[in-house]
Amino acid sequence: MTDAGTVAAPLEAAWDSIRLGLRRDCGARTFDGWLKPAELGAFDGDSGELEIFMPSQFMADWVESHFGDRLRLAWRTSLPIVQDVKIVAAPDGPRPAPLLILEEIPAAAPAEAVRDPSAPNFDKRYRFETFVVGKANEVAATAARTLATADSVSFNPLFIHGGTGRGKTHLLHAIGQSFMERRPNARVVSMSAEKFMVEFIRALKENDTIGFKSRLRSADLLLIDDVQFIAGKDSTQEEFFHTMNEIITAGRRLVITSDRAPQDLDGIAPRILSRLSWGLVADINPADYELRLNIIDAKLAVLPGVEMPRGVVEFLARRITSSIRELEGALNRIAAYAMMTGRAIDVAFVEEVLANVLRANQRRISIDEIQTQVAEHYRIRKAEMTSARRAREVARPRQVAMYLSKQLTPKSLPDIGRRFGGRDHTTVIHAVKQIERLRAADSELDADIRLLTRQLEG
Ligand SMILES: Nc1ncnc2c1ncn2[C@@H]1O[C@H](COP(=O)(O)OP(=O)(O)OP(=O)(O)O)[C@@H](O)[C@H]1O
Numbered sequence: 001m002t003d004a005g006t007v008a009a010p011l012e013a014a015w016d017s018i019r020l021g022l023r024r025d026c027g028a029r030t031f032d033g034w035l036k037p038a039e040l041g042a043f044d045g046d047s048g049e050l051e052i053f054m055p056s057q058f059m060a061d062w063v064e065s066h067f068g069d070r071l072r073l074a075w076r077t078s079l080p081i082v083q084d085v086k087i088v089a090a091p092d093g094p095r096p097a098p099l100l101i102l103e104e105i106p107a108a109a110p111a112e113a114v115r116d117p118s119a120p121n122f123d124k125r126y127r128f129e130t131f132v133v134g135k136a137n138e139v140a141a142t143a144a145r146t147l148a149t150a151d152s153v154s155f156n157p158l159f160i161h162g163g164t165g166r167g168k169t170h171l172l173h174a175i176g177q178s179f180m181e182r183r184p185n186a187r188v189v190s191m192s193a194e195k196f197m198v199e200f201i202r203a204l205k206e207n208d209t210i211g212f213k214s215r216l217r218s219a220d221l222l223l224i225d226d227v228q229f230i231a232g233k234d235s236t237q238e239e240f241f242h243t244m245n246e247i248i249t250a251g252r253r254l255v256i257t258s259d260r261a262p263q264d265l266d267g268i269a270p271r272i273l274s275r276l277s278w279g280l281v282a283d284i285n286p287a288d289y290e291l292r293l294n295i296i297d298a299k300l301a302v303l304p305g306v307e308m309p310r311g312v313v314e315f316l317a318r319r320i321t322s323s324i325r326e327l328e329g330a331l332n333r334i335a336a337y338a339m340m341t342g343r344a345i346d347v348a349f350v351e352e353v354l355a356n357v358l359r360a361n362q363r364r365i366s367i368d369e370i371q372t373q374v375a376e377h378y379r380i381r382k383a384e385m386t387s388a389r390r391a392r393e394v395a396r397p398r399q400v401a402m403y404l405s406k407q408l409t410p411k412s413l414p415d416i417g418r419r420f421g422g423r424d425h426t427t428v429i430h431a432v433k434q435i436e437r438l439r440a441a442d443s444e445l446d447a448d449i450r451l452l453t454r455q456l457e458g
Pocket residue numbers: 126130131132133137162163164165166167168169170171259295324325328
């Protein structure tokens with residue numbers, strides 16, 4: 001759960017560093033005249049919108065037109081929970097407390113009291129049109145679209161699972177928005193499993209379980225994000241099971257996301273799992289190189305003014321493999337730094353700006369993977385990597401594999417020798433030197449090694 005303390009401090013810290021950057025960027029005079037009077041306003045944790053207060057409407061308009069985009073980008077880069085920035089004239093009278101965190105605050109909080117807590121609050125950016133489809137996510141994306149748009153569906157519920165930052169929430173919001181556009185009068189309820197639990201407990205405390213049940217069970221479309229959260233929470237699961245049951249048997253639609261597959265959801269009641277298997281279980285795999293490339297292109301198309309040479313796009317697609325969220329964060333960071341420094345975007349600039357991200361993304365390549373890949377490439381049996389045969393058609397690929405093991409893994413020479421059939425470390429040194437020498441003279445071998453390196457680095 002988010003509380004004011006845990007979010008306010010990072011907001012203030014990010015604001016301080018954004019102000020420093022702006023001062024450096026636009027000069028003390030402009031900064032003191034226009035930006036210094038800006039103050040943090042309210043932050044809405046649900047929509048991710050942050051208000052910046054200016055002393056007058058005129059100043060708010062000026063700052064919006066001159067610095068609006070820059071402020072938005074700087075915020076999204078420094079603190080991704082801030083999705084949007086609204087620059088407004090400060091309200092008259094006493095200022096509200098500088099930061100009002102609305103997300104997950106009990107119903108008594110003002111914003112919750114005036115709006116229907118179940119009214120879906122979809123992220124406008126998360127639509128099918130902005131979801132890039134590739135091999136890794138095509139089953140999930142197709143099923144999501146069908147569930148959102150078809151008059152009747154043969155599967156229900158739809159269960160989408162996959163690791164963090166792979167687009168589950170994006171698809172969930174896309175389903176919700178598309179469904180509502182087609183059926184404006186439909187009731188759509190969307191919440192995280194955590195919120196389901198919090199609201200259920202609140203309903204129990206307030207003796208309003210009937211209200212809670214009817215609100216959820218009457219939904220035409222129910223979207224539940226991150227179901228793994230209720231693992232081990234027995235009474236919440238009991239309620240969740242009945243909710244699921246009612247929705248499904250009434251022919252209404254249910255979509256659930258999770259960070260893991262049903263069989264790996266420890267602590268979730270077997271009857272829930274068995275209900276899930278009645279529907280369609282679709283996973284989202286890690287994006288491959290091609291999908292990463294297409295996603296970068298799509299994101300760049302909506303980042304105006306960012307000139308990224310093809311080589312840099314390919315460099316990023318090759319190097320940032322952990323998640324799409326990280327890829328997106330990297331692009332925003334590059335755009336923000338390029339804007340602030342006025343430097344052209346090239347690989348050296350990207351390496352500097354993303355040093356930590358690139359380090360964290362370095363894939364751990366194993367000697368086993370290298371041996372498999374090299375054997376496949378030269379069409380020899382993998383067993384030849386460890387065999388004693390000295391025939392050139394197996395000895396050369398083996399040397400290439402030793403060379404790549406030295407280049408691409410942190411293993412020591414004796415370790416590498418051991419993994420190649422218990423050879424001595426001097427054999428590995430010889431192989432590395434030999435391949436280095438041959439590579440310089442033999443362009444075919446050089447091309448082989450480049451290709452293998454690219455394939456191994458993903
Ligand atoms: N295929 C895709 N096309 C375009 N954007 C994508 C794609 N996949 C993911 N993204 C973007 O990556 C970011 C992270 O995605 P999202 O929040 O949906 O991940 P998630 O799988 O729900 O992660 P978590 O489990 O951590 O909540 C979002 O901004 C989303 O728009």
